[in-house]
Structures are given as C-alpha cells and as structure tokens.
Amino acid sequence: MGKLWEKGIKADEDIVSFTVGKDYILDQRLVKYDCYGSIAHAEMLNKIGILSNKEKDAIVGTLNEIINLSEEGDFKILPQDEDCHTKIENYLTEKLGKTGEKIHTARSRNDQVVTALRLYYKDELNKIKELAKNFLDSLRSLSDRYRDVKIPGFTHTRKAMVTNIKVWCDSFIEGLLDDMDMVNAVIYMIDQSPLGTGAGFGIPVLKIDRKFTQKMLHFERIQNNPIYVQNSRGKFEGEIVSVLSMIFFDINKFASDVIILSEDDIKIIAIPDKFTTGSSMMPQKKNPDVFEIARANYAKVVSLEMRLKMLPSNLISGYHRDLQLTKEAIFEAFDITENTLKTISKVMKELKINRKNAEKFVTEELSATQKAYELVEKGIPFREAYRIVAKNLSTPSHKTPS
Ligand code: ARG
Numbered sequence: 001m002g003k004l005w006e007k008g009i010k011a012d013e014d015i016v017s018f019t020v021g022k023d024y025i026l027d028q029r030l031v032k033y034d035c036y037g038s039i040a041h042a043e044m045l046n047k048i049g050i051l052s053n054k055e056k057d058a059i060v061g062t063l064n065e066i067i068n069l070s071e072e073g074d075f076k077i078l079p080q081d082e083d084c085h086t087k088i089e090n091y092l093t094e095k096l097g098k099t100g101e102k103i104h105t106a107r108s109r110n111d112q113v114v115t116a117l118r119l120y121y122k123d124e125l126n127k128i129k130e131l132a133k134n135f136l137d138s139l140r141s142l143s144d145r146y147r148d149v150k151i152p153g154f155t156h157t158r159k160a161m162v163t164n165i166k167v168w169c170d171s172f173i174e175g176l177l178d179d180m181d182m183v184n185a186v187i188y189m190i191d192q193s194p195l196g197t198g199a200g201f202g203i204p205v206l207k208i209d210r211k212f213t214q215k216m217l218h219f220e221r222i223q224n225n226p227i228y229v230q231n232s233r234g235k236f237e238g239e240i241v242s243v244l245s246m247i248f249f250d251i252n253k254f255a256s257d258v259i260i261l262s263e264d265d266i267k268i269i270a271i272p273d274k275f276t277t278g279s280s281m282m283p284q285k286k287n288p289d290v291f292e293i294a295r296a297n298y299a300k301v302v303s304l305e306m307r308l309k310m311l312p313s314n315l316i317s318g319y320h321r322d323l324q325l326t327k328e329a330i331f332e333a334f335d336i337t338e339n340t341l342k343t344i345s346k347v348m349k350e351l352k353i354n355r356k357n358a359e360k361f362v363t364e365e366l367s368a369t370q371k372a373y374e375l376v377e378k379g380i381p382f383r384e385a386y387r388i389v390a391k392n393l394s395t396p397s398h399k400t401p402s
Helices: 013-020 023-046 054-071 084-102 110-143 165-190 210-216 226-233 235-261 289-310 321-348 357-360 364-377 380-394
Strands: 151-155 158-164
Touching: 023 054, 023 084, 023 110, 023 321, 054 084, 054 165, 084 110, 110 151, 110 226, 110 321, 151 165, 151 357, 158 165, 158 364, 165 235, 210 226, 235 289, 235 321, 289 321, 364 380
Parallel strands: none
Antiparallel strands: 151 158
16 A cells, blocks of 8 residues: 555655655554544544444454554554554555545544654653652662661762761652652643644534544643644653653762762672673673663763754744654653663662761761861851861871871
C-alpha cells in the first residue's frame, strides 16, 4: 500500500526516505497509543452516524488486533510505511476494504500524532513518578539507617562545617519532591485532548463530538483552539524536558557528592565492588563510573532541551514537518531519565556508610564556627570570638608550612 497522501504520482524514493528519517523506527512505540486514539475516534464516528455499528466493530476489533501484535513485537513499521499512522490505516484498509477507508474521516495525521504523543507522554511521566518514588524511598532508607553519622559539609570543595547523613539525604529528598510538583504541573498542562482539531483549523461540515473522545481517552479537558493544538507541539515537549532536566540537576549533584565521599582517601561512602568498574591498566582501580554516567546524563538532557526548544522556533502557526524531529529528542530524554533513576535506585539500596571513616574525616576545625558561637553565648562580640577561635586552630593544615 502507498502513502496516504499519494494522488497518482509516485513520490521520489530519496525524498521519501529523507523526510521519513527515523520516523518508522521511532513510531514503533506510538503504535499502541495511536490505536487508542483511533478506537475513540471510531466510536465517535459511530455515535455521529458516520460508521455503522458493524463497521465500527470491525475497525475497533482490528485496532485491538494491532495493539496485541505490537505488544508481541509483531507489528513492524517499515521505511516504506512512512509512520505508524500510515501503517495502521493501510492495515485497516487491507483487512476491511472500504470500511478501513472511513477511519480517517474528520481527522488529520496532525491531530492524530499529537493525540498519540500526549497519551504516551502521560504514561511516561507517570512511570517517572514511580521511579522517582523508588529513588526517594532509597534515600529515606539510607537517611534512616545512618541518620546520626556526622560528615563534613563542603564549600569551595573544602571541608566547611559538620553536617550529617540525614541532612544530606534530606536535601535530595526535598529537591526531588519539588521536582515531582513540577512533573505534576506538566502532566496537568498536557492533559488536554487535541483530537478533533484536524490539520490545525478544525473540521468543517461534520458535527464531531470532541467531548466524547476527550472522555474516552481520559484527557482532563479539551484543548480548545485548533491552531494552538499544533502550536503547542514542541512547546509541551520543551516543558516536559525542562522538568526532566530539573530532576537531573538534583541527580547530578547527588552523583558528584557520592563520587567525592567515596574517594579512596575519604571512603565515607562505600560503593559495593559489583557496582564499580576497573581500569585496563591500573590493577587497583575501582571506579564510580555509574555515578559519572548518571551525572553526565544531566548535560545530555539539557542538550536535548536545547534541541527541543530550537526545533519549533521561528515556525509560523500551524503544523510543519520540522516538528517530526521533536520525537527523537523527547523519546531519548524519557529513556535516559528512566534508565538513570532505575540504575541509581538499584545502587542506592546497597550503598553503605563507613562510620569510622566519617569520624576520622570530621576533623576538629570543622567545629570552629560552633566554638565561636559558644563564646558569643558568653557575651563576647562575634568578630572577637571569631579571631580568638582562629588563633587557637591547631589543625596542621591551618599552620603555614615552615
Ligand atoms: N510523522 C509525522 C510527524 O511526526 C506525522 C504527521 C504528518 N503530517 C503531515 N502533514 N505530514 O509530524
């Protein structure tokens, strides 16, 4: 079967392959969601009298068959199929003839793709919430197990004051809870049904029922303006990825902390050997690569954010093929986020804190501020107390070498 848009003249193969790009591979993960959208659309077409009960049943049955095939990995989109929307419609037409040809009544691939993407995004964001919950649980468990262990807090990558494992863990817990508020906000923002807006300028003549498809697809509300439906493609992706990059902002710092606190001369955190990697040349090395990759993924997600924010820029209102390229970036951002959260939660469950090393590393000068405040309590002005404590500092690192 050919392209949905071919009208007698065969398209140039090179141009088709150039414009399809990776879409036939990327769309593999949208098949299920596109079928959900099509099932709701078919039910609606039945309700308004465009599909008979028999036709609707045949279409819905075949779409369910496609969902099953796709779950089994048996619904392969080939480059010549162009994208999931074309492949699915062609499959319906091959199986059902004229009945299949009715499914595209009152819709365009433009509202169809946005519908499928949004259903997919909602699923992915809910998955991320679950994975973040696991990460939060492992932080809480580490915090509970070692809450009383004192560790140094750093400024300028130099030891500064005494803090403890609980405060350190809680800093990431608070951070992640803020991130989860942002995830919920972005879920709320995208939870709008785009279906029924056609190519971007509504559906003339036919009296479609947008409320019906919105309810059936479990969207919170209808996205009213048809032009905005297309204009929000790229915008919503940018919003989602900027939330993902905030999650990574916290993961990045957490990873850097673990890397320094597990460093050979500090070893407050013990990363189990099975989670470290070695050197091909230096036999003694046990490296924290897992935290380095987790940390670097922040940069990767931010670069995807840049890409997602640039792709839709300067486009006039409405659909443009440029928008197709947003799929690769947003899919990759989801994959990286889920993979990283899964991996660090796994490692976190077995991270250990070495109390002895922590005690050794919390050296006396870290209490200097505390000592100054004790003098303040006795009535000495702070600046004077500061000088008194500074003069009495005995740690070798604070003496000038002779
Ligand atoms: N694969 C296309 C995309 O992701 C589907 C929409 C195609 N629409 C069109 N007018 N060419 O954007």
